[in-house]
Amino acid sequence: MKAELIIENGQARLLTPVYLKAAASKRFEIEIPDEALEVLRDWYPDELSKPVPKSVKPPAQPGSLQEELNGVLGALARIRPGVSIGDDHQMLLEALEGRYAGR
Numbered sequence: 004m005k006a007e008l009i010i011e012n013g014q015a016r017l018l019t020p021v022y023l024k025a026a027a028s029k030r031f032e033i034e035i036p037d038e039a040l041e042v043l044r045d046w047y048p049d050e051l052s053k054p055v056p057k058s059v060k061p062p063a064q065p066g067s068l069q070e071e072l073n074g075v076l077g078a079l080a081r082i083r084p085g086v087s088i089g090d091d092h093q094m095l096l097e098a099l100e101g102r103y104a105g106r
Contacts, residue, residue, distance in 0.1 A: 008033065013088065 007018040015033070023029075059082045063070035073080040 006021055008015045009018055060073055060080050061069055061082055063073050
């Protein structure tokens with residue numbers, strides 16, 4: 004069988020769903036031509052590349068979950084500037100290492 008993939012924002016998804024048998028392999032390989040690859044790992048979409056002031060609270064409508072979160076977080080509720088996937092991954096690894104180091 005031949006399946007088509009769409010790769011957007013670094014994530015691959017099947018064009019049409021494929022249902023595998025329970026005993027089927029869960030790992031498959033695809034080949035991507037070298038000329039289609041970017042040298043850098045991280046990329047910044049245009050909407051994330053604009054800096055955001057650190058003091059701006061996320062906009063919230065009355066009664067919304069965002070309004071409740073802004074109330075819980077207080078001064079810590081602010082819009083986070085856009086970061087890359089690599090930055091988020093590194094932050095997660097550092098948090099996990101800090102939490103479980105020495106166990």
